[in-house]
Amino acid sequence: MHLWIAQLNPTVGSLKANAQGILTAVQEIRRQHSLDLLITSELALCGYPPKDLLLNRYFVEAIQAELHYLAAALPSDVAVLVGTVLPNPAAGVKGEKPLYNGAALLRGGQVQQVFAKQLLPTYDVFDECRYFAPGGTQNLFTLTTASDQLKIGVTICEDLWNNEQFWGERHYQRNPVAELVAQGADLIVNLSASPYCVGKPRLRQALIEHTARQYGCPLIYANQVGGNDDLIFDGSSLAVNRQGQIVSQAKGFREDLLAVHWEGGDLQPTAIAPAAGSEPEEIWQALVLGVRDYARKCGFQQVVIGLSGGIDSALVATIATAALGKEQVLGVLMPSPYSSDHSITDAKDLAANLGIATQVLPIAPLMQTYSEVLAPLFAGTPSGVAEENIQARIRGTLLMAIANKFGHLLISTGNKSELAVGYCTLYGDMSGGLAAIADVPKTRVYELCHWLNQQAAQGQPIPDLAIAGSGVIPPHILTKAPSAELKPGQTDQDSLPPYDILDGILARMIDRHQSDQDIAAAGYDLDLVQRVRRMVQRAEFKRQQAAPGLKITDRAFGSGWRMPIAAQW
Numbered sequence: 222m223h224l225w226i227a228q229l230n231p232t233v234g235s236l237k238a239n240a241q242g243i244l245t246a247v248q249e250i251r252r253q254h255s256l257d258l259l260i261t262s263e264l265a266l267c268g269y270p271p272k273d274l275l276l277n278r279y280f281v282e283a284i285q286a287e288l289h290y291l292a293a294a295l296p297s298d299v300a301v302l303v304g305t306v307l308p309n310p311a312a313g314v315k316g317e318k319p320l321y322n323g324a325a326l327l328r329g330g331q332v333q334q335v336f337a338k339q340l341l342p343t344y345d346v347f348d349e350c351r352y353f354a355p356g357g358t359q360n361l362f363t364l365t366t367a368s369d370q371l372k373i374g375v376t377i378c379e380d381l382w383n384n385e386q387f388w389g390e391r392h393y394q395r396n397p398v399a400e401l402v403a404q405g406a407d408l409i410v411n412l413s414a415s416p417y418c419v420g421k422p423r424l425r426q427a428l429i430e431h432t433a434r435q436y437g438c439p440l441i442y443a444n445q446v447g448g449n450d451d452l453i454f455d456g457s458s459l460a461v462n463r464q465g466q467i468v469s470q471a472k473g474f475r476e477d478l479l480a481v482h483w484e485g486g487d488l489q490p491t492a493i494a495p496a497a498g499s500e501p502e503e504i505w506q507a508l509v510l511g512v513r514d515y516a517r518k519c520g521f522q523q524v525v526i527g528l529s530g531g532i533d534s535a536l537v538a539t540i541a542t543a544a545l546g547k548e549q550v551l552g553v554l555m556p557s558p559y560s561s562d563h564s565i566t567d568a569k570d571l572a573a574n575l576g577i578a579t580q581v582l583p584i585a586p587l588m589q590t591y592s593e594v595l596a597p598l599f600a601g602t603p604s605g606v607a608e609e610n611i612q613a614r615i616r617g618t619l620l621m622a623i624a625n626k627f628g629h630l631l632i633s634t635g636n637k638s639e640l641a642v643g644y645c646t647l648y649g650d651m652s653g654g655l656a657a658i659a660d661v662p663k664t665r666v667y668e669l670c671h672w673l674n675q676q677a678a679q680g681q682p683i684p685d686l687a688i689a690g691s692g693v694i695p696p697h698i699l700t701k702a703p704s705a706e707l708k709p710g711q712t713d714q715d716s717l718p719p720y721d722i723l724d725g726i727l728a729r730m731i732d733r734h735q736s737d738q739d740i741a742a743a744g745y746d747l748d749l750v751q752r753v754r755r756m757v758q759r760a761e762f763k764r765q766q767a768a769p770g771l772k773i774t775d776r777a778f779g780s781g782w783r784m785p786i787a788a789q790w
């Protein structure tokens with residue numbers, strides 16, 4: 222039997238385009254191959270996550286209409302299992318939610334059978350209990366072709382994740398995979414929308430291999446690809462046989478159509494994508510996809526970035542160049558009287574390497590005007606953070622003026638370490654529509670830049686990036702001390718602990734939820750840990766006004782981070 226995975230990049234809400242994508246996939250496969258069943262990702266018709274669009278009755282009705290249109294438009298001899306929202310017939314009874322997160326089997330011009338997700342993730346970035354009711358247990362169907370008959374068990378993303386043997390603990394009462402195997406499934410399929418974070422593709426693969434081995438049941442895993450707001454979906458769909466060996470594997474971070482072949486009672490080897498790259502390569506691909514899709518799906522072609530000659534803006538400009546093309550990126554250099562000479566030369570060297578256009582807008586006259594206007598009010602006070610922040614705010618205003626004038630998207634450059642402790646200026650360097658590296662700790666920023674330069678030096682390809690100059694990040698950007706250059710001789714380490722120490726503390730505090738004592742026990746100074754926690758808590762008001770940031774870690778300051786602001790704990 223010829224089973225296929227459609228690893229597609231839906232835009233949330235673009236129902237017609239998403240349905241057309243599925244139809245085109247069917248046509249493309251059928252031009253050269255046989256196709257018995259096509260499996261899409263979770264909520265492929267409306268895109269994942271649709272969030273509160275689901276509270277709109279007309280949106281839900283439009284999805285149903287599109288589902289029936291798609292069923293009618295498909296060739297009648299092909300079966301398609303499409304991820305979609307379904308009405309819950311028991312809506313309203315004892316407070317039941319009105320919808321299921323489900324899948325519809327389209328065959329013979331109609332919706333032949335429907336299946337509902339049973340385990341609804343409601344943690345981190347997921348909020349499915351807000352919209353959906355958990356499904357029942359009727360999730361099997363039989364696929365019959367001239368040569369074979371196959372009992373297929375349908376699961377949707379989280380349904381696969383409650384594996385007590387794999388995790389060493391149980392997360393839900395029910396285990397949909399075990400139930401389907403007990404009901405006689407020959408094969409489990411999983412329609413997923415599983416967002417990326419560092420290490421997630423490997424974790425998923427291990428879970429899938431383990432599950433297939435544990436139940437002696439082959440498994441097909443179809444994941445969404447693409448960026449949707451803060452989330453990046455890596456795809457990395459795959460199929461494993463009953464021994465848990467990979468038989469088909471799709472590309473990561475790209476759309477792909479993947480053949481999965483069933484014969485002799487098991488899945489047989491077909492297409493294996495090249496092995497996953499290194500961790501920096503994976504993060505690089507995620508960020509490039511995240512920036513590209515955010516811009517594309519919001520309707521932007523060009524972006525503007527403030528280039529300080531520092532490492533953060535250098536990395537962001539490089540990501541944007543790979544995401545959108547060098548002609549689509551404008552770097553703006555805005556020296557102040559406190560800017561070092563190298564802030565200009567390093568930024569220009571970077572722009573030459575990337576082949577992007579630059580503009581220089583000196584900000585001294587504006588600083589002077591601000592100072593004169595504020596002089597009567599500020600008279601007799603020492604110059605301090607307020608004056609320093611004016612520089613950042615002048616730059617933010619100029620960048621937003623350019624964004625407005627030319628219809629560009631302003632990409633802000635703050636990293637996770639700064640955002641965590643509030644080392645950034647509201648309405649200043651925090652201005653912008655997308656915070657590309659907001660979930661990348663400063664030490665990772667360095668690691669990514671070193672990786673880029675290493676790839677270039679060794680003549681190794683960097684996915685999506687064609688370098689115009691001799692290298693990528695000018696070496697001086699990597700070696701100089703990080704500085705906001707808001708007053709003479711300033712460095713980040715005047716206000717913050719060294720970044721390797723700060724990031725070590727932050728990873729334990731934020732990603733791993735450790736107490737100050739736990740962190741101190743790992744070798745960090747308790748006073749410093751407590752100071753960092755205070756900074757993190759105090760900066761919540763800034764984070765809640767920040768542009769959305771692309772999630773690449775286990776715990777990002779985005780939709781999965783919900784902290785009070787006016788709180789003291």
Ligand SMILES: Nc1ncnc2c1ncn2[C@@H]1O[C@H](COP(=O)(O)OP(=O)(O)OC[C@H]2O[C@@H]([n+]3cccc(C(=O)O)c3)[C@H](O)[C@@H]2O)[C@@H](O)[C@H]1O
Nearest residue numbers: 606609610613639643644645646647650704705707716762
């Ligand atoms: N809970 C709360 N809710 C709402 N608003 C609150 C607030 N707490 C303070 N505020 C307000 O926020 C103001 C403070 O925030 P803000 O004006 O942003 O400024 P602030 O945090 O005081 O200063 C910015 C810091 O970031 C550093 N910086 C700036 C720019 C770039 C970089 C870099 O390296 O990239 C570093 C800079 O050197 C300075 O240490 C307060 O004056 C107050 O008005």
Ligand SMILES: Nc1ncnc2c1ncn2[C@@H]1O[C@H](COP(=O)(O)OP(=O)(O)OP(=O)(O)O)[C@@H](O)[C@H]1O
Nearest residue numbers: 527528529531532533534554555556634650704705
């Ligand atoms: N002289 C400048 N010209 C243009 N943009 C600037 C300039 N200084 C700061 N910016 C913008 O403000 C952001 C914050 O920069 P700042 O130098 O204060 O801190 P940083 O976190 O070390 O960032 P970077 O490593 O990019 O310098 C920069 O990334 C850049 O987008």
Ligand SMILES: NC(=O)CC[C@H](N)C(=O)O
Nearest residue numbers: 342378379382414415416
């Ligand atoms: N959409 C989902 O159900 C995703 C939940 C799942 N644990 C994941 O991240 O892969």
